[in-house]
Amino acid sequence: MSFKRFWTVFVHRNWEFLRDRSSLTWNLLFPISLIAGFTFAFSGPGLDLYKVGLLNDTGDRNGSEFFQTRYIRFIPITDSSAALIKVERHQLDMLLDPA
Structure with missing residues (x-):
């Protein structure tokens, strides 16, 4: 197979992809909307990972x-x-007695 035939197939397959609006929209908008969704879902104030109780805290x-x-x-x-x-x-991760 010559390079010219390979190049022709490559170009025409890309034009076919660009003409198909549904696949073009899906391949461009889905990753952007997925990133935006994860950004919205995992943004916000950081939560405390651990709660430590202190006995007889002064x-x-x-x-x-x-x-x-x-x-x-x-x-x-x-x-x-x-x-x-x-x-x-x-309900507590750790209990400390500083005394």
Whole structure:
């Protein structure tokens, strides 16, 4: 097969594709709409990935960089038995006793 025949088939297949409006629309608009849909679905404020309970928290957390970690929300808890139940039921990811 000569290159000239290959080139002719290539050009005519592309013209055929460009003349078919439905396939052209589908191939151009679908990826754009898919990207726009995913952008809309996954945009927004970042959520806390982990919730960590602090037993008997004194509130003196401003000096430590550990308590400023992104994506972790530290929750003060006073009752240890209620906190253990929350960990068992996966309402808290971790329980810390800083004392």
